[in-house]
Amino acid sequence: MVSEDIKKQWFRKAKEGWRLNKDIIEMVKFESVDLINDDYTDYKSLLHDMDIILCRNVFIYFIPEVVSRVILKLNETLNDGGYLMTGHAELPQQAIANLRPKVFPESVVYKKSSELGVRSEELKSRSQRLEVRSQKLEAKIPQTPSPLVGEGGGEGDISEAKELYNKGNYTLTIEKLGHILLTNPEHFETHCLIGQTYANIGEYEKAEAHLKKAIEIDKFNAEPYYLLAQISRENGRLEDEEEMLKKVIYLNPSHIPAYLEMGIIYEGKGDRDRAFKMRNTALNLLKSLPSDARIEPYTELTAEELIRHVQEMIK
Incomplete structure (x- = not known):
């Protein structure tokens, strides 16, 4: 029910009930937009500097790669402090840059904050590369890292490479890691990180070569398989993605992201x-974690928030 005060201020009486005042109606503009292909992020666009975007039951019709592109565009159209509202569980896998999620019973609201993510001018370039890890976090330490040995291949070098990676300086990261491999070509962690770095800049062949080398060094570590799965998905090789994810689960039965991504694959096949x-x-594994735990690559959500998402997905 609308209060009488609001009716008097914003509405006028009509035969069929109540109508909005003319000055409010004239503020409304209708426009057709292609969310995928149109450049509505331009400052001249009517959709720029938005305070709130309502986008429910839209992303469920897009493949993950397209969802990522559209989110980045919508992100750019929002003012700092603006809101993106989606349906429940529509964006469970998306790394949503500087949008902080707030979960409600029937929806998820994402609030934009420049303090949470990258600058808007960096967003377009991010849509063109694979985000396999959050740049704010240290590169994931492998389960069984091999020691660095030899001149120029000390722990200081790998730490410097991680720091460069976290800053998004991929060129220097590759240069530093390449130097390490010259003195220690069998170092598992270095191959994983350089593969991850190449993937982030879209050089997938080089990324896959290093990740496959990491598997040769330690075939029982799940990390390179998971990175290869994400590269396969980015390139539309869904069968390869499924094969890699199955290996991840075999090697690491507690790998929550692998279970969630396999769920998406099976749902796409109609195997409910x-x-x-x-x-x-995945839900049972999440429940075993502290409620405030964060899991790569879903670091924008706590374990408790992820639980709500997954519960909605399996209803």
Whole structure:
């Protein structure tokens, strides 16, 4: 029910009930936009400097790569402090730059804050590369790292490379890691990180070569398989992605992202039973974590918030 005060201020009586005042109606503009292909991020666009965007039941019709591109565009159209509202569980896998999620029973609201993510001018370039890890975090330490040995290949070098990576300086990261490999070509962690770096700049062949080398060095570590799965998805090789994710789960039965991504694959195939099993396993693993824990690559959400997302997905 609308209060009488609001009716008097913003509405006028009509035969069929109440109508908005003319000055409010004239503020409304209708425009057709292609969310995927149109450049509505331009400052001259009517969609720029938005305070709130309502976008429910839209992303469910897009493949993940397209969802990422559209999110980045919508992000650019929002003012700092603006809101993006989506349906529940529509964006469970997206790294949403500088949008902080707030979960409600029937929806998710993302608030834009420049303090949380990268500058807007960096967003376009991010849409063209694979975001396999959050740049704000240290590169993931492998489960069984091999020691660095030899001149120029000390722990200081790998730490410097990680610092460069976290700053987004991929050229110097590759240069530093390449120097390490000259003195220690069998170092597992270095191959993983340089593969991850090449993936982030879209050089997938080089990324895959280093990740496959990492597997040769330690075939029982799940990390390079997971990175290869994401590269396969980015390049539309869904069968390869599925194969890699199965290996991840075999090697690391507690790998929550692998279960969630397998759930998406099975759902896409119409196999709801397997999709449910994958998501239910992820849900049980999430429940074993502290409520404020954060899991790569979903670091914008806590374990508690992820639980709500997954519960909605398996209803």
